[in-house]
Amino acid sequence: MLIRKPHDIRPSEITDEALFLNRRSFIAAAAGAAALAAAPGVLRAEGLRALVAPRDDELTPLEDITTYNNFYEFGLDKRDPSRNAHTLRTRPWSVMVEGEVQKPKTYAVDELIRRFPAAERVYRLRCVEGWSMVIPWLGFELNKLLAEVQPTSQAKYVAFQTLHDPEQMPGQRSGVLAWPYVEGLRLDEAMHPLTILATGLYGKPLPNQNGAPIRLVVPWKYGFKSIKSIVRIRLTRQQPPTTWNLAAPNEYGFYSNVNPDVDHPRWSQKRERRIGELLRRPTQVFNGYGDQVARLYSGMDLRRYY
């Protein structure tokens, strides 16, 4: 309750959608100007530099958030989910909460939404591929739901599972990943007030391609940890399997905290491209949420537990 929002993104910084659509054309124009100015000397001129310089943590336009998605259940191209996710039926939808809990329960998603009022959370999202966004989520803290089902003293981890239905999720017919998509957190990570279950963005219900009707958001971890379209939450004694770790264990660890000092085996994690910007910016440890979450990992070797 002490930490409602990351201290560096205030609700007052939220800007009208329309302004951001304008900003997009501005950036395109700036990039065009930069591309046309062929001589490096010209590009180094202060004026042009200011024009393409990153501005801190402005919201990513809704259009980009909803058309540039990694959601392999609906195709492998970033644009596929926005084209294909209409086949997902988000009502009726239930979420089973079970395992090491005193009061296991299956919730209708609308019951969750009624029971745990959504608040806006503006979070940076850093994808393991090297791009990032700033997204105004609507959601509630996962710890509120966990408190209600009462984890037993044996509960150490929380496992999450996406819907498995190739009819609704045609990407599950291909064997590119082991379906259903599964993810997991340590219980203290799951209880952290920054960890939310999101049901909306930009003040509206989640679009299907963003993980409707309910998804996890863990802002200090790479995006693939924030599992979409959740149907099952299971508290466990053992560390649960996670999909990308199963696919490539040397590339994607269980923790997958954003860390510029630990490169992906195949590419650098030192910098990232904020969607909408031309120049890369340095990646921050824990995606800039170190003040809030670093204590969870005190004494851990983050190179080993990547």
Added chain:
Amino acid sequence: MQERVKGDGGSVRWRWRLAQTAVVAVALVPAALIVADFLRDALGANPIEEITHRTGDWAIRLLIGALAVTPLRRLTGWNAVIRFRRTLGLLAFTYATLHFLTYAILDQGLFLQSGVLGYVAEDVAKRPYITVGFTAFVLLIPLAVTSTKGWIRRLGRRWTALHRLAYVAAALAVLHYLWLVKGDQVTPVWYAAALVLVLALRVGWNRRAATPAPRAEVRRAVPAESGS
């Protein structure tokens, strides 16, 4: 144009030039589309990534296309098709250059930000997929330079040997693609299959040329043989 006065021979030559121009024009359509899509903001949320992917795709397609010319010529007996080999090779090099410049300047920020040369050098040295991709690009440079008639004459037999590097470059380019994808191997595997086919046809022919009575194993390696 002036050759037309010579009659039929000149007219044929003129038509070949027209065909060359048409090939170049068609092959440059993807580049034009990138510019058009950029101007109307249709490259998606991550335009630089999109440009990188499109230029890389076309570099590989055109390179495999150039390497397919010789097998096509032998399969069909259409000797004149050889005139397009250099054109396709140079077009592949054009897209490879655009691909590399997009990566270095737009994606990494070379010349736009300070300290980027270090990042690019680290990428080339430490990231295997970038190492092989960069090597493929560098190998294409001497091939592009020596693609003129003057160089063909000057180098003689060595020219043929030198230009076998095109196969190495193509193999490295496909490896570059295979090593960079996350999850989806389908497209690079198709490219690899096409390259292996083109290479296998060539190896088969060369072996057959070397040994007048081909052994059974060679026969199996040449799919076209049963038909001929």
